[in-house]
Amino acid sequence: MQFGVFTVGDVTKDPVSGRTLSEAERIQQIVTVALKAEEIGLDVFATGEHHNPPFVPSSPTTLLGFIAAKTSNILLSTSTTLITTNDPVKIAEDYAMLQHLADGRVDLMMGRGNTGPVYPWFGQDIRDGIALAIENYALLRRLWREDVVSWEGKFRTPLEGFTSTPRPLDGVPPFVWHGSIRSPEIAEQAAYYGDGFFHNNIFWPAEHTARLVNYYRQRFEHYGHGAADQAIVGLGGQVFMRKNSQDARTEYRPYFDHSPIYGGGPSMEDTMEQTPLSVGSPQEIIERTLTFREKFGDYQRQLFIADHAGLPLKTVLEQMDILGEEVVPVLRKEFDSLRPAHVPEAPTHASLKAAADRAQALETVSPVVAGIEETK
């Protein structure tokens, strides 16, 4: 099972100190968080993609390329890559390039975005959101899998004999997750291709999330990629921890109350009851996170949101230390011991390359086998 952190990249005033970081400071902070994730032994760092203030990460491969150069183990991902408004040709090129520079430590999560005006800013219409996600991704897959592509669709200028460069590392395209909160069409898309499905999970009641995750699992099986419980599921999570539960709640409360998402809504306690938000002792966080498995089945990737809502860097790094020292090692052990042998890990470049090599070996072997059959 993979554990990691994902950043939204918001520049939010710290409600306690009253200080707002500059974009320069915030960008450095995101890099520090990514390096810390590697240091504490997490598996994944993922960045969001936004094109409006107060968010800074508009250029994910620049950020991830820089982090790739400073790390050697952690897998770099997105949360999410806007498949609707980015040109699929540019996604194919950018992430193949990143894949080479990061030595395969790359996967992506496709998303439609949640900011309406982004569509017109990039020349699209929000009413085409699903159709864009379907068509653009279908093209992206071909660009990574076929050396020469001729293509015509509804949303992008046609391609004639086009080759996306660089070709994916070792001829193996990055693994793709599809993120969605409420769209069965996107779960359907993930299931059809046998790709991963990620539910942000935070902010939503478990029943809501489970409906979509279970739908994806059933459709994964329907399309013949394996049993429903072998589908590749990722979930978000949001935690704040201190040794004593009450200290965690007292310290986190002003950040909750002034959060751009939570502020003005139900109380922190109600939100903790209704959604996966966990504020408490490391033991409470462990117990809560283990309930995800009961609700959504054995899953492959757990991402926590680390830096957000104006939390100071020092606090974020302390949180990550607790995560790395006390929470993730226990969760790893627990999840691994509970997971049946037939449930796979999330694909990585190494596992996909091994599978591709095996497939090729079979192909080269089979004519010989056929020849033997004929001479009999």
Next chain:
Amino acid sequence: MTTERKIAVVSAGLTTPSSTRLLADQLTAAVRDNLDGRGTPYQVRVFELRDLAHDLTNNLLTGFPSKELGEVLEYVVQADALIAVTPTFSASYNGLFKMFFDVLDDKALVGKPVLIGATGGTERHSLVLDYALRPLFAYLQAVVVPTGVYAASSDWGPHAVALRSRVERAALELVDAMSNARPAPVDPYANPVPFEDLLNG
């Protein structure tokens, strides 16, 4: 055998008791009488939006309903008919009333018979039914019965007889409309669109 009809009543009065609830109760009673007369089995649930005011605000901010509000919304979705009554505020329905229909799924009322009612201090506001409520429910593609019932303060005294006849006419229209079959709500999870269709869409 006639199947049991479900009737949802939504009242956006702000006080307890309120004249809005009084009108909602009269409309409900008239619908009950009519169904009793036809021997149609039914159940009625009346929802005071005041009790759900905080849950409605929270739903707007979080994007999902509390358990209690979720059950109310589900009842309205499943109902065969809706009686919706609001006080008149600034030439329209009040904010509480609108919040309820903002968080209700926008397909929930398609084809559903709806009886609209409104209350106000004087008769001068009576067009609120036709200029505010009717367009709202037209947008939601509900089947609003021709008679809407507006009750001013005076309708609770000297004009009560005239009010009663409007109430009875509206109730008759609602029950008549309920006998028409309407499409069952579509569950996108139960009937997935195959991916090939999405791809060729």
